[in-house]
Amino acid sequence: MPEQLVFAMEVTLNGLMAGVLYALVALGFVLIYKASGIFNYAQGVLALFAAMTLVGIMQGQVPFSHLINAVFGGHVTHFGWNVPGVVAIALTVAVMVLLAWLVQVLVMKHLVGQEPIILFMATIGLAYFLEGVADLMWGSEIKTLDVGLPQGINLWIDETTFNIFGYGFFIDNLDIVATVIAALLVAGLVAFSQYTKQGRAMRAVADDHQAALSVGISLNFIWVLVWSVAGFVALVAGIVWGTKSGVQFSLSLIALKALPVLMLGGFTSIPGAIVGGLIIGVGEKLFEFAVGPLVGGATENWFAYVLALLFLVFRPQGLFGEKIIERV
Amino acid sequence: MLDNSESYVTEDGRTIGGVVMEMKNITLRFGGVVAIKDISFDIREGEIRAIIGPNGAGKSSMLNVISGFYVPQEGEVLFHGKKRPPMRPYEVARQGIARTFQNIALFEGMSVLDNVMTGRLNYMKTGLFSQALWKGKAEAEETENREVVEKIIDFLEIQHIRKTPVARLPYGLKKRVELARALAAEPKLLLLDEPMAGMNVEEKEDMSRFILDVNDEFGTTIALIEHDMGVVMDLSDRVVVMDYGKKIGDGTPDEVRNNQDVIDAYLGVSHD
Numbered sequence: 001m002p003e004q005l006v007f008a009m010e011v012t013l014n015g016l017m018a019g020v021l022y023a024l025v026a027l028g029f030v031l032i033y034k035a036s037g038i039f040n041y042a043q044g045v046l047a048l049f050a051a052m053t054l055v056g057i058m059q060g061q062v063p064f065s066h067l068i069n070a071v072f073g074g075h076v077t078h079f080g081w082n083v084p085g086v087v088a089i090a091l092t093v094a095v096m097v098l099l100a101w102l103v104q105v106l107v108m109k110h111l112v113g114q115e116p117i118i119l120f121m122a123t124i125g126l127a128y129f130l131e132g133v134a135d136l137m138w139g140s141e142i143k144t145l146d147v148g149l150p151q152g153i154n155l156w157i158d159e160t161t162f163n164i165f166g167y168g169f170f171i172d173n174l175d176i177v178a179t180v181i182a183a184l185l186v187a188g189l190v191a192f193s194q195y196t197k198q199g200r201a202m203r204a205v206a207d208d209h210q211a212a213l214s215v216g217i218s219l220n221f222i223w224v225l226v227w228s229v230a231g232f233v234a235l236v237a238g239i240v241w242g243t244k245s246g247v248q249f250s251l252s253l254i255a256l257k258a259l260p261v262l263m264l265g266g267f268t269s270i271p272g273a274i275v276g277g278l279i280i281g282v283g284e285k286l287f288e289f290a291v292g293p294l295v296g297g298a299t300e301n302w303f304a305y306v307l308a309l310l311f312l313v314f315r316p317q318g319l320f321g322e323k324i325i326e327r328v
Numbered sequence: 329m330l331d332n333s334e335s336y337v338t339e340d341g342r343t344i345g346g347v348v349m350e351m352k353n354i355t356l357r358f359g360g361v362v363a364i365k366d367i368s369f370d371i372r373e374g375e376i377r378a379i380i381g382p383n384g385a386g387k388s389s390m391l392n393v394i395s396g397f398y399v400p401q402e403g404e405v406l407f408h409g410k411k412r413p414p415m416r417p418y419e420v421a422r423q424g425i426a427r428t429f430q431n432i433a434l435f436e437g438m439s440v441l442d443n444v445m446t447g448r449l450n451y452m453k454t455g456l457f458s459q460a461l462w463k464g465k466a467e468a469e470e471t472e473n474r475e476v477v478e479k480i481i482d483f484l485e486i487q488h489i490r491k492t493p494v495a496r497l498p499y500g501l502k503k504r505v506e507l508a509r510a511l512a513a514e515p516k517l518l519l520l521d522e523p524m525a526g527m528n529v530e531e532k533e534d535m536s537r538f539i540l541d542v543n544d545e546f547g548t549t550i551a552l553i554e555h556d557m558g559v560v561m562d563l564s565d566r567v568v569v570m571d572y573g574k575k576i577g578d579g580t581p582d583e584v585r586n587n588q589d590v591i592d593a594y595l596g597v598s599h600d
Contacts, residue, residue, distance in 0.1 A: 196459040200449065201449055207438065208433045208436070211429070211434055212418075212446075214426065214427050214428075214429070215426070216450045216513070217418055
């Protein structure tokens, strides 16, 4: 087999795995958008906040310790214990649910019936606010996150491919785990939104508030639920990305990578987020591999956005988005 | 006068039961504007009760008070003889009061079937996980609810559009889907806000027939608001007439038709 083709295969595989990670972030956006019509700018920060909280809890950090020390002049930073990963994750989920409730009670509840642009602006404010709170709560230094996910080269794939092609593929174990997690998460979310009473109620609320009320759906409850689920997805994304590249401010910027994914897949489609993520992941890796050397590289920085732009011009609703139907 | 718990039989042989819903001295204000002024009336089990009046009389406000969208400043709402505390609209819906809207509130992105299924949400009791996994009781429950829904869809003759997204439907059919969704909740009281507004004669006849059939077949108590006097007089057992937020008449269609205040409100008074 020609060497170039083998390389291309490895690049494609790695692209698929990167795509899964993009899709993971995009999912959070799709969920909130489908359920409340809000484009949640804070989704990336939500992932950062979740990851920081998880690290903080695991390391037994005292929340707001800087603030406490500054006001009362103490020197407390840690409780002095370490919390095992699983327990810490459970506690973080609880924190995210609490956060969801606070967002609903303090912000969204007061904006019922407002224009989507107002709600969007509110999430921008929320993003900056949360960013500050996260730093104040857990400190702004770069942290490493290790909840026990396997990392490093997968030797079995390396050996197998070496035996077949005479060239060992480099596939990171973490990427494989991320793919499995993402698949489980998506299956769970699809089952939730399609088959459960709460899922149906969620879709109903997204469509028409008044009508939802008239069939006995509590808007407050559904919104807390939606933000909780988004918080949970953010936590999963935060764990995977945080393990991969450390927990730091730039984690919240992964949200930017999710935008082209959404434009490709459509803002309203869960499968769209997956396929969009995969296309962008594979596309940018292959493009870098094939065209990169000709133009001096670094195409990964812009490829996704150019692709998204093309989609906006030729298929604005994305691959799977709902076509806007309106009778006149 | 009938006692609150007494029942009687109408000319066409339907039994009208005791009082289900009683409005006592309801006053509703929006700032300085008084939308409803000290109105009392009741709705009996199994009857078709109409609220009529010229534009701006406060009919829709009245319906919104019953369904919990507005909370009146004064007065009491009694449901099954018990005073109802101020409630959120979704709580009212859970008590068995379903409604339709003047300018249609449907879930446009969902199919007709899914729209009608949302009417069954409060009948679904199984847990989140068994529903998601589609196992055991959840499956039986979904089947059961589907049967009720399919029956209503058949009844309202909208089988042919079951899978169509609601946004694609013409106005008249949307109104029918909205009625189907309200019926799916098997309401104790069904509120219809101008069910025939904007329809042509044929569609109006269809809708009238459905309303009568629903009342006849399921024994549903119905309160409706309508502009079209002819339709109202044919449909309803008793009529409340409102004008400028006040009640100016209450009784059978014949009584109301011959009420001088009502005639004045509708035709105007000559000043000579």
